[in-house]
Amino acid sequence: MSLQLLLYPLDKLLFYAVNGITELVYRFGLGGMAQFHLPLLHVAFFAVCFIRPELRDYNVRREHIETDYRHLRASYDYVIVGGGISGCLAANRLSRHHTVLLVHGPGALPNIATRVPLLNSLNQGEASHDFEYKAEPSSIPLQWLSGGITYNSGKTLGGSSILGALIYSLGRKADFAEWASTFGIQGFDHDTLTHYVKRHTRGQGDTRGLPLYGDRGEFLVDYSETPKYYTKYKHAFLKAATYVTGTRVVRDHNEEWLGFGSALQLVEKHSGYLSSPVRALIEGISKDQERRGRLHIILESMVERIGIVRKFDGGLAARGVIVKMNDGQRKYFFARKKVVLAAGAVRTPQILMLSGIGPMDELNKWQIPVVLNREGVGRNLHDHYDLGTSSVMFPRGKGYADVAPTELLQFFLSSTGAIRNSYGVNSLGFFKSRNISYSTCLSQETCQPDFEIFLHTVSVNHPIGGATLRAAGIGTPDLEKYYYRQGGGNTVVQKDGILMTPTLLHPVTRGRIKLRDLMIESNPRIFLDVLDNERDVQMAAELYLTVRKIGLTAFGPFGGQWMDVRQEGCTGPDDSFEYARCAVKRFLKTAWHLAGTARLGHPSDPLAVVDSNFNLIGVENLSVIDASIMPAPVSGHMLATIAAYVEKFCDMANRGII
Numbered sequence: 097m098s099l100q101l102l103l104y105p106l107d108k109l110l111f112y113a114v115n116g117i118t119e120l121v122y123r124f125g126l127g128g129m130a131q132f133h134l135p136l137l138h139v140a141f142f143a144v145c146f147i148r149p150e151l152r153d154y155n156v157r158r159e160h161i162e163t164d165y166r167h168l169r170a171s172y173d174y175v176i177v178g179g180g181i182s183g184c185l186a187a188n189r190l191s192r193h194h195t196v197l198l199v200h201g202p203g204a205l206p207n208i209a210t211r212v213p214l215l216n217s218l219n220q221g222e223a224s225h226d227f228e229y230k231a232e233p234s235s236i237p238l239q240w241l242s243g244g245i246t247y248n249s250g251k252t253l254g255g256s257s258i259l260g261a262l263i264y265s266l267g268r269k270a271d272f273a274e275w276a277s278t279f280g281i282q283g284f285d286h287d288t289l290t291h292y293v294k295r296h297t298r299g300q301g302d303t304r305g306l307p308l309y310g311d312r313g314e315f316l317v318d319y320s321e322t323p324k325y326y327t328k329y330k331h332a333f334l335k336a337a338t339y340v341t342g343t344r345v346v347r348d349h350n351e352e353w354l355g356f357g358s359a360l361q362l363v364e365k366h367s368g369y370l371s372s373p374v375r376a377l378i379e380g381i382s383k384d385q386e387r388r389g390r391l392h393i394i395l396e397s398m399v400e401r402i403g404i405v406r407k408f409d410g411g412l413a414a415r416g417v418i419v420k421m422n423d424g425q426r427k428y429f430f431a432r433k434k435v436v437l438a439a440g441a442v443r444t445p446q447i448l449m450l451s452g453i454g455p456m457d458e459l460n461k462w463q464i465p466v467v468l469n470r471e472g473v474g475r476n477l478h479d480h481y482d483l484g485t486s487s488v489m490f491p492r493g494k495g496y497a498d499v500a501p502t503e504l505l506q507f508f509l510s511s512t513g514a515i516r517n518s519y520g521v522n523s524l525g526f527f528k529s530r531n532i533s534y535s536t537c538l539s540q541e542t543c544q545p546d547f548e549i550f551l552h553t554v555s556v557n558h559p560i561g562g563a564t565l566r567a568a569g570i571g572t573p574d575l576e577k578y579y580y581r582q583g584g585g586n587t588v589v590q591k592d593g594i595l596m597t598p599t600l601l602h603p604v605t606r607g608r609i610k611l612r613d614l615m616i617e618s619n620p621r622i623f624l625d626v627l628d629n630e631r632d633v634q635m636a637a638e639l640y641l642t643v644r645k646i647g648l649t650a651f652g653p654f655g656g657q658w659m660d661v662r663q664e665g666c667t668g669p670d671d672s673f674e675y676a677r678c679a680v681k682r683f684l685k686t687a688w689h690l691a692g693t694a695r696l697g698h699p700s701d702p703l704a705v706v707d708s709n710f711n712l713i714g715v716e717n718l719s720v721i722d723a724s725i726m727p728a729p730v731s732g733h734m735l736a737t738i739a740a741y742v743e744k745f746c747d748m749a750n751r752g753i754i
């Protein structure tokens with residue numbers, strides 16, 4: 097009998113206890129998830145380090161990161177605004193040859209949960225780590241989400257990468273071909289970006305030698321782990337998914353444009369810790385005194401405005417930034433070469449507009465003196481969408497598909513097991529729509545995958561799965577209504593489940609960021625009317641029916657049942673297109689991939705904001721390098737594409753080309 101089975105009763109007991117406490121925390125508002133669990137984690141890690149010294153630096157130390165204010169200078173070669181993946185990577189690369197100031201926003205430092213893959217989702221919904229943007233009401237009633245969509249977005253150093261699953265997947269050839277042909281962008285082709293991904297990545301174990309990754313970069317890439325008890329489910333999923341979608345099993349979802357296989361994440365093999373931008377790029381150089389002399393970092397402070405001057409020849413140039421320091425003082429820092437905006441897709445347009453660069457209607461509304469009319473600022477907001485939680489549930493105790501507390505013990509002892517998978521993501525795959533009118537080409541040079549599906553090793557009935565959904569705006573009453581208490585009042589903890597996340601990769605809806613007021617601290621307003629067009633609704637319905645079919649084909653033989661309750665007001669049989677078209681509007685949620693609000697484009701394009709050399713069109717010495725420059729969604733995740741083009745930007749800057 098395996099140890100796992102012997103520990104099963106203990107596991108279940110602990111599972112009920114953890115879940116019960118989590119419920120209490122939420123129901124009675126006893127504080128956020130992370131505040132509650134973090135002290136316990138600290139004690140546990142402190143103890144474990146005696147036997148596993150490689151886990152020792154489980155905490156980010158402020159003194160290793162922040163520059164003593166007395167050493168700050170008045171001017172730097174580059175001033176970087178925002179320390180998400182784009183800002184951290186640029187700070188690391190540019191400080192090799194230049195003096196750099198990284199001004200990082202309001203969030204606290206990353207905490208211990210951001211080290212341990214499965215636990216980093218605990219920071220979602222924490223005010224110290226998450227901006228928690230609330231979308232403006234949609235014209236489509238998304239009834240699943242009690243208060244509209246919540247766009248979780250990282251506030252702390254590391255930005256959204258600190259909240260994210262760190263799945264590393266570059267956009268496809270056809271995505272970048274579209275950027276070139278539709279938007280007139282030069283030098284962002286797949287081969288160029290692959291070349292740059294190799295610079296900052298390193299394969300480990302089985303991922304060594306995969307074509308996308310390098311062998312000396314700071315980001316460590318690894319396959320997600322499949323716990324022993326989960327192997328049968330993974331195999332069943334891969335078999336059913338490839339059968340239903342007409343694809344095949346692949347070894348790397350970056351290498352093949354269609355197909356299903358193990359997920360690739362940024363995680364260190366030896367420690368099991370996430371290889372996050374802060375750890376890999378900032379802490380990685382924190383002990384290098386020479387580098388720290390060139391790279392200065394200010395934490396918990398916000399850039400309020402960019403200082404822009406009119407030159408003698410009439411042109412505009414950025415000269416520096418005004419920073420609201422965390423002690424309330426305002427300081428001006430000069431940038432000798434460039435101000436580099438990396439504040440993310442929501443805040444970068446906010447800073448631009450507050451600095452007088454943006455669409456006339458918005459600047460006039462707030463009586464902001466117009467420095468430059470750029471209509472594209474804040475427009476073209478795009479995202480990927482998940483269809484809520486598509487799950488298969490097993491009768492009580494049968495599947496044992498949840499992560500049990502003894503997994504934490506396994507992680508402590510060997511850094512293996514289900515805890516090593518961020519968001520519990522185990523496998524994933526990309527495939528095309530079968531709807532011929534939406535998807536007519538078959539060559540990867542010219543067409544993109546339409547859909548993605550993940551298989552997770554945690555389900556919604558797990559404290560972590562449930563916490564993620566709550567943070568995304570799905571309230572406890574909704575969870576209870578749709579999942580926890582269906583099937584004769586069974587509560588959540590009485591069933592095991594498997595969660596799949598189906599994602600719509602190319603919704604055509606575009607939204608807009610607008611100012612809420614003139615305060616930099618205020619969350620801007622997000623207008624994104626999801627599913628406001630027939631094409632997206634049809635695609636979402638097809639995706640819903642496909643994931644349902646995959647779930648039942650894969651897990652039906654184990655006794656699994658599709659768990660979504662029938663949506664009120666929808667007609668037609670559960671597996672019909674008629675029903676799916678109606679049901680998808682109830683449980684659509686963000687995949688947290690907001691982008692596009694200061695998009696790349698040809699300077700002659702009135703809605704372009706940034707040119708192919710990352711320069712803000714019409715203002716010298718000002719560049720934008722974060723998610724906001726992506727002109728259209730990619731058929732993959734965000735980090736790899738963002739990091740690839742930031743690497744390109746820094747390469748050009750370090751070689752003096754821009």
Ligand SMILES: Cc1cc2nc3c(=O)[nH]c(=O)nc-3n(C[C@H](O)[C@H](O)[C@H](O)COP(=O)(O)OP(=O)(O)OC[C@H]3O[C@@H](n4cnc5c(N)ncnc54)[C@H](O)[C@@H]3O)c2cc1C
Nearest residue numbers: 178180182201255256260262263399440722723733734735
């Ligand atoms: C829950 C979640 C899961 C995700 N999972 C994945 C995944 O698995 N794989 C993947 O590839 N992508 C994932 N993403 C998306 C990805 O994390 C983001 O697209 C990416 O991190 C964006 O990086 P960025 O540098 O553009 O901006 P951000 O990460 O938004 O960073 C911007 C930073 O700038 C700071 N800032 C803002 N305003 C100011 C100011 N005025 N002054 C100074 N600083 C400021 C902010 O505090 C923030 O830290 C996920 C995102 C979320 C939220």
